Amino acid sequence: MTAGGSTSREAARLRAAARRGWWRTLLRWFGVNATDRRLEAAAVRQEQGSLGEQQTAALLARLPAGWTVFHDLAVPGRRFNLDHVLIPPSGAGMVVLDSKKWRRTWETTLVRGRVHCGPQDRHQQIEAFAGYVSGTAAALGVPAGMLLPVIVVHGSPVAGGRLDVAVPEWERTVHVLAADRLVDVLAGMPGGRGPVQPAAVALAARVRQVLPQYGSAA
Template sequence: MTAGGSTSREAARLHAQARRGWWRQVLRWCGINTTDRRLEAAAVRQEQGSIGEQQTAILLARLPAGWTVFHDLAVPGRRFNLDHVLVPPSGLGVIVLDSKKWRRSYQGRPCLTALVGGRVHCGEQDRHEQIVKFAGYVSGAAAALGVPAGMLMPVIVVHGSPVAGDRLDVPVPAWERTVHILAADVLVATLAGMPGGRGPVKPAAVDLAARVRRTLPQCGSAA
């Protein structure tokens, strides 16, 4: 399974939409087509997202033996995808992992990912709604899998922007979730060091991985 595939396809679609049509080309030449600029900006964000997902996939390949890792999964009946889904060898639960590629700096100033007044910021930008939305995605994934919500752990890995203390634990009361935000540098060590992160593969892990494979098709597949 290829990480970032659906994000990359969405970026290509937005680029094509921004460039389609003779009149749009004229307006763009005149420098007054704001719709195209918004589409191109959205495409760039999607491209950055795809790069982040690919960087995460490289890191996840370093996990100890026994982990099952899925990339770019769809949730039937939902309009979102999951960047990465992981089952540890213990089978104690499922980690739903979202990749973010945020700016390291902006206009010469560093962009630290940190909690400001209880909300997640990257530099001066409030990114908290992205955290809340992701918690909702994880709840939707639990419902699709038919498992208790507590079996799924929401984790966000941030590339680019440093994370204060390498880790933030962010409560999302609306979803009864704590979203864990990790710096990319500590992702593998944190996952491998969690309870059940090392050791032989238990039958529960085999069953959970089979449930994920059966329930959540890869984006773009015919399943």
């Protein structure tokens, strides 16, 4: 599945829900459409998320040879999807990558240890993502330390190009990167260049075995 597929489908579902049913048509006729507006706003957020995932996929195509890249994976027993899962040529762990598309006129910064985009506190999303990564490690049966949680932000400039965010509740550090830093940071990590090692092949096989495409039959 291509990047952003599940979020695009969810946006279409929300828009269909906003237009379905005789009672919604009647409410719109009377000018009472708060539910429709909420559904439309949710659909827009999903579409922005899908666009961010597609932009990330285009960047990941520039990684050095030897990287294995998965998009839009499910974690069995969990109600979330993984935007991107990456395995470097060395096979020394994997990167779980989440795409965000935030307002371009607001800067993404740390305020008293919490991630903000402009005036909005977005730290809950960071904490949730750390939890997703921990759940993914448990599903794969590997130590949590093998998984590197990274969020790439499109649109909003990231202060300094990179934020290393402590999430004590999950005992994880989440790395928040500007989109233009993503490929260089990944390629420059230990094991990010070189021939594909057996550990990488085995780890990729484990991902294929355990993490199905999101929305596919288990």
